[in-house]
Amino acid sequence: MTIVKTAINRRSFLKVSAAGGTGLLIGFNWLASCSTKPQQSIPKEWFDINAYIKIADNGLVTIYSPNPEIGQNVKTAMPLIIAEELDVDWTNVMVEQADLNTVKYSRQLAGGSQSIRHGWPSLRRAGATARRLLLEVAAKRWQTDINQLSVSNGVIKHSETGKELHYGELVVEAAAIPVPEDVELKSPEKFELIGKGIKNVDGQKIVTGNPLFGLDYNEEGQVIAMIIHPPSFGMTLKSFDASEAEKLPGIHKVFTIDTSLEESDWSATNAFNKLIAVTGSSTWQVMKAKKAVIAEWESTELENDQDHQQLLLEAIEKKEGHVQRQDGNPEDIIKRGDRVIERTYTAPFIAHNPMEPMNFFANVTTEKADLIGPIQTPENLRKLASRFLNLPEEKVNVQMTRMGGGFGRRLYGHFGLEAALISQQLQAPVKLIYSREDDMTQGTYRPAYRVKYTATLDQDNNLSSLQCKAAGIPGSPLFANRFPAGTIDHYKAESLNLGTNISTGAWRAPRSNFMAGAEQSFLDEVAELAGKDPIDFRLNLFDRAINNPVGERNDYDPERYAGVIKLVREKSNWDTPIDGVYRGASAYYCHNSYVAQVVDLVMENDKPVIQKVWCAVDCGIVINNEGAVNQVEGAIIDGIGHAMYAQMNFDNGAPQQNNFHQYRLIRNMEAPREIEVFFVESEIDPTGLGEPGLPPIIGALASALYKATGQRFYDQPFGPKI
Template identity: 50%
Template sequence: MKNEITLPAFSRRSFMRTTALAGGGLLIGVNFLNSCKPEAKMPEDISQLNFNNFNAYIKIADNGKVTIFSPNPEIGQGVKTSMPMIVAEELDVAWKDVYVEQAPLDTKNFTRQVAGGSQSIRHGWDILRQTGANARQMLIHAAAKQWEISPADCKVSEGVISDSKGNQLGYGDVVKAAAALDIQDNAPLKDPSQYKIIGRDAINVDIDKIISGKPLFGLDYSKPGMHYACVLRPPAFGRKLVSFDDSETKKVTGVTDVFRFEDKIAVVATNTWAAKKGKEKLQARWDDEKLESTEDHDRILLGLLDGKDFETLRADGDVKKAFAEADRVIERTYESPFLPHSCMEPMNFFADVTDEEVELTGPIQTPEGSQKAVAEALGVDIAKVRVNMTRMGGGFGRRLIGDFVLEAAKISDVVRKPVKLFYTREDDMTCGQYRPAIKYRIAASLKDGKITGYHLKEAAVNSNMYGLIPNFFPAGAIENYQVDVANYKSHITTAPWRAPYTNFLAFAEQSFLDELFEIMETDPIQARLDLLDNVKGTTDERIQYSPERMQEVIRTAVTKSGWNVPASPGVFRGFSAYYCHNSHVAEVVDVTMNGNGMPSVKKVTCVVDCGIVVNPTGARNQVEGGVIDGIGHAMYGDLSFENGTPGVKNFGAYRLIRMEEAPEVDVHFIQNGLSPTGLGEPALPPAGAALANAIKKATGKRILAQPFTKYLGTEEKVIG
């Protein structure tokens, strides 16, 4: 069973340092994600240091202060705080003496500068610790040499080295001597019982700048002489531009350039207002081809579910035989709509294209992919494309797709001016990349009081496997188990959406399992535990979850929520448990029903096994946000299309969960001392399922489609 990742081998290439520093100090390179390439070299003279040369690195000044440069994009998941905490722990410096800076993209020395999949801490855990430990050992050796004693006779605490005689030296006192020593590979790591930073609450390293409005985000970025660009895009996905009239646009004071590129029209101006007003005055004519509507998607996806054109991703045993021999077969179809990403900060990016280089700056989750796309589109050497990253006001998968980066570069290339491309909220909602609409059909066979077969089908718009994972629970727990997928290619652009693969599948499967257990007249908690017993000891390496760890979060959630204690009058509870992004989560939702027949979520108890928690404050924030996000979109999220055009343009017409609707979230972490796993996404998928199961207890109705508020009180997409 593959529950843990293969750890990287450590070598000198994983740990670099300078040998002479101008003005004192030791510069130590950190291979944050085991990605420094062999050709990466450390400069000999810090005065000539080009920070682009490193994936990330530590700088120790002669005053003992430590600066850690982080290469990973920061989208609010907290890695800019938690990853340096890991290094600082093993380096053994006081966290108050650590400064953190964002590094730019460097494809020569880095191979993974990506924010996605909740994988940064999981992949960086061992190499970050080893890097900090190696640095600590070098500094100890330098002090021991000065005292003419064995390094084993030295101790270190928070950047101060001491010996048995009471002598003390700060890191800043020995950095020059340490720079002349050989690198200490594979220095001993701390026992977790010795941790002073890991596992302790740490404030976001950018919090002061965030709350005081300092320039951190893409929309904050500016450069002397910079122009601003708005783009008029097709009013519907699949439409083509026939012609346009820009005569009124050019009359707007501040507008400097108007031109067509592809099926879009760019308006460039000296300020944002002029660019926006200029775009509004454009007169464009588009073709009138009949395009897709939500009704078309419903019909097409249901047709795919009824058809035979599927790709089988997993087939255990004989599902057809199990169904033929069953006492009863239960089948349900679950449906979800498209969803926008709804980032607080709309898409934007800065580009400055000259003959010498292409400078790109802004919020992007995949800087290297964007660099490659820009180089190819402009026909320039990729070495000339320089990418700097800002903090992001939300990503949720939208900023994995760098279409807006490419637009900015193309516009700057035409006008040969530094340009900030910005989307309005309407642009962001109507010209986006969406969570694909998906339908699941799940069937199960029952015989002699047991589940003997399980068949899961997915039909999705542009899914590219965004909605289905064949090796998650209950894979391996049911003898006859099959997973099939079919895909419809649409003009509507789609992208991963927070917790891709699982954000809707968890609702479908966990709701279906609860219904099965109800039909079987068995306890839903014990039934899940029994299914997980079937997976223990398996030799099936495809299974990605741990049955033991899943059982522990289930049992803990039962205890922490008081599941077995009768709820207060009018309070109804629902349960779900799910594995994704290498973490196991169980949730209990408490709801009451309002006079209008709608549920009010009062409390969610969430138990998470994500291994060692580096920063509890940040971890709780991630879990709370994921739970509320999951509940909000299950309840309200809905985006329809009419003839290729999104049905809403701004938040005034798009329902999101409101502050007064956010429940109390009681978070508990399993303390097992295992290596960290994902955290930014795993709390979201179980939330909708637990809520749906609570609503069933409250109303007697099972909801088969999201958003719940659309179907509660109706007979559509509801059974019972």
Template identity: 45%
Template sequence: MENINKINRRNFLKLSGLSGGGLILGFNWSSCNSPKDITPIKTMPKEWFGINAFLKIGDNGLVTIYSPNPEIGQNIKTSMPMIVAEELDVKWEDVIVEQAGLNTEWYSRQVAGGSQSIRHGWTSLRMAGATAKQMLVNGAAKQWQIDPSECSVADGIISNKKGESFGFGDVAKVASTMEVPKEEDVKLKKTEDYKIIGTDRGNVDIEEIITGKPLFGIDTKREGMMYAAVLRAPAFGQKLISVDDTEALKVKGVQKIIKLQILQRQKFKGENVMLDKIAVIANSTWAAMKGKKALVAIWENTSPAENTISHKIALNKLADSKSKKPVRIDGDPNTAFAQADEIIERTYESPFLPHNCMEPMNFFASVTNEKVELVGPIQTPEWTRGRIASLLNLIEEHDPEDKDAAKIAREKAFAKIDLQMTRMGGGFGRRLYGDFALEAVQISKEMETPIQVIWTREDDMTAGTYRPAVHYKIRAAIKNNKIIGYHLIEAAVNGNMWSSLADGFPASGISNYQCDNHSLESNVSTGAWRAPYTNFLASAEQSFLDEVAQKTGQDAVQMRLNILNQAKTIFDAHTKLEEEIKDKEKLKAAKQGLMAKGNYEPDRFIAVIKLAAEKGGWGNTPLGIHLGFSAFFSHNTYVAQIAQVKIVDDVPKVDKVICVVDCGIVVNPMAATNLIQGGVIDGIGHSMFGDFTFENGQPTMENFNKYRLIRMDEAPQIEVHYVNNGKSPSGLGEPTLPPAGAAVANAFHSATGVRMYNQPFVKDNKVLG
């Protein structure tokens, strides 16, 4: 756990490239929410002084903070710099935020994924700010010839006991040349002293967004740039036989049509598996798209064409089969089920889901012999750069056994690649996979010209890396109206569940527990989709528990608390042993026979559930309102939700959702609440409407006329509450989505008596049971 926050000391030593004036691109005055009495520094400094990888200070006290991670709408471009600014002790109004470039020497984990940016960055961002502050203080102390401990800092001003003061700008130059203080000599603030963390700060890109300035990858323009649209196989598992480009070449503006070399499929499942591609290069996006439409290509199946009905049958069959080895087994589930008064068994089904980022996939590449310039929306810049280096054979041959030689070869190759991250019009996991960036690189290399690849919405929806279709079968053994056994079985296209998920709630809270998973191999490419692995598991599990509570006459909330109380006794027993026995081997021996812990802290889980019950009026429901409860822990964050459903014109309508979150310290409440509201609405939208089917290997939905996304009139009000416990922050991009489907399903049941087992809940405008 602590390793994730280990800082890279080199971050604080490297100064090259950050000093001096430099070009300030896309800077933002962050003062839009400033109180009236604060006067921000309004002029740019004459000179900047690099203090460390995260910040530079101008001679007038203005501070530039680099946001290291890619921005996909999770608002880390505001919240990560807030953490640095807090420890630097500067006024937020005097901070300019810039997107950092890809730099693995300076930053660790420049990834947008897994809701991990804030959690991983928490210590290094604070240390970056605090170390810089200490250097500024040391610089001031040197000029005053006093001990640094005699200085105090507030809002970018360093003062001594005589009442003299320096602004950060006055000592920035001397500070930039000072020795970097040792880690142990840098003090972090107490949480109660925070002035920026925990306050509402507006999105640093708001001005560009609301005035339509170039900001996103798709907005990239370069001298001589051409546009490329790419034709891919209409169905999964096909190869190209022939293409007739006669008509396409007649389209005015089309310059050239090329076949792209076939890339090997990556080993992991997320890579798009359509290997044969034909690129139409034109002088405008419209001409490229029209040219693509005019291509006449013949394709042939290389593997059987798949369809939704066969997926469904195969997944149900797998869920009924015996797995080779359970992922987790506690107690004696077989005996528990044999001794049960009653067995409740339900199957839950969900379809594939496309990501549908509003900004369709695109990327800019300019490949020359000397340099590769890349600009675009990518959640995994580091990994993508590595793949591009391999694609272009930029990594010189070296002894594969020689690690140093390999590192030098890689660094040499990477020095040629300049990858610039843009703000992304959504990610949701799709932009973890850089297939679109590789296309741009291939085309630019072949065309010897700067290229922007743009996917049409149809390309984006039909050549995706989808959330795999998943079925869950869940069984509960009931004795004396109590759950004595629980069995979770997953069957998913191309596998889904990480083995660690078997340790999720209710594991360790039920004495006899088993979890199995099965994979259905498919030629449809699948990958991470917002809250991978749990986005439908939570729906199935929390719907199931609601039904079990109803059937056994238990209160749905109290039943969960009972399970958590049992999990707590296991958790506490582990904690006690861990405190008493420091020797690893002895500890392991002492834990023999003790049930494994769950992957969650029961106390924190109990706290969010209790607060949700209180805020959502559980047990105290006004007439005409029907409640549904759901709670889930994922991505290190605890979430409990209560959905309120009303019957309007004989149709259940989700009116409001109360969402309680424990993500530890909330860095920027205004942004956090936005992300939580969006996550819940996204979860509800996909549970209700998300449907994606295949016929003859081909997706049957290819644009928003057939694929239904939630719209304003269908989105309920989301009321957000936080558990304030001062713990280190975790992320919010994903964890509020998984429980939302079940909150709605359970409220629908309260309202109508009908259970929702399959997603989507609504088809052809009818609510299904």
């Protein structure tokens, strides 16, 4: 049992009318199910227990999910943690997306796979505190001690007398008494909901087409708006003529907006600040009118793929980088005459391409702003909008809709700001919609990367030194203190950062999404040249890090790292090869979680087909197994797809792919036929899961492709080279 201090002292007493209450209930299956329990009546009053929990007089519970839902399933997992500590029947729980509220909640953000890790203590306390308050009320009513009471599924029982009360019968008083200073949390072996498979709380709404997403949010009287941005990075708007466009049916006004900031703000990252806004009464009419606008652009520097490749090549081969870590001296080992292995890996710019294009609803008046839509960073959007609209932050209301994916794209909320500025100019509610082409060609792309690894093998074929020199346009992808740092006496990690006018940003598992594939492919090749099994080779390195680590800043736990490798080795029967099955193994640590994978390829009609991916994960306690497995499966498919097919090319600054006929995403027939995911059983606090499944798969895939084709794959995308 863990005792922690309660941090939640903010508590308000709130009555919600019966009408308001019933309005929330539509679509929940408890109403349709059997009606013998007291909870099954229509709730008359709701009482706020704390920022996360509202309990009705009939025992129904509403749990607010604080963080944005982007497909990572936190809208199920976060409330699940609260429900676990609250001890309620999950079928009596309704989940609602909380609005942005920085007073009630902290870190309402979808990014870095951190929602569960950061939310874990406060979500547990919220549930446990509410449970404790309800117990105190029951104990007082029965004039007994809390120790005499037990709770199950929202019903408190007095063991001596057998008397029972459900939460709804206690909530009025529970909402009014002081919050206890200490509260007991369950020990993990007592968990009843955590670690089970709970289905997506929006699952039924999704399969029946309910309007959950940003693009589905509409208000009466809204104007449809779309933007026109420069066709190339490095261009700005000079002038435009919308006289023909404004004559078209349904078109209101065509005008410019400007989102330029004096001080840069990462959350507003966007290469195009001066945009043409085309507004009208229907989407199709606005789409057509966009084509009738004649714009003139001014060019500054226009970049090309060849320039990017040349810059990266020169940086790696000719320039000195910033040495982020050095242990021993690898150059001495090379001079000593050890066998040198040098390989270079590259990856292009890639777009996020969430299935739901960027969009936002805004209704800005002189008094306040309502901003509603799909955003990973609602708090940043509020701050930006407040600055641009000259409204105090408390007058900027941000509501989060479900997001049709994001993968990092919706960290950069310029589209929300654009909607706000358009609404402000029109003095009307506005729905801003990006076309797919707008979305793909005004990206915050994953930077382009290049890394060179130089390793040496000594006379006994042990890894005697390793150097890693990495460059990015922009930003180095290097993590200097991650594996294999700490496992080799002579190690050097060097970074170079190159500039660009192309807007770039975080793409699912930033930097790791490149480094893992390069590093793990390289180790596979080094192991082969050393004549060692690639898994044995890695485990030997981890033995060193466990028994006698080099340096003190190593950013990983070698035992947990080795643990997932051993688990995937066992589960995949790695040591028993099968004829005709070509295998690659890989492991990586990021977002505080450890993942190891094995890819099984077979050749069909001379083409490699991914038969199965085996995956072992250590992310501490698994909150919701079903959702967790789904995340990892998705990350694997996402990683394979982008490593195989994705690239965003630039010709004179112009993106060369603008829709899915040119930008290839992985499709059903290219996905692995089977994926099996194993979690390490753990009582360690939970860590990230939305991203860590992606990076290692690129290495395992490249190594399996090598086994199948005899060819090593150094440059993404691999697909065109097969």
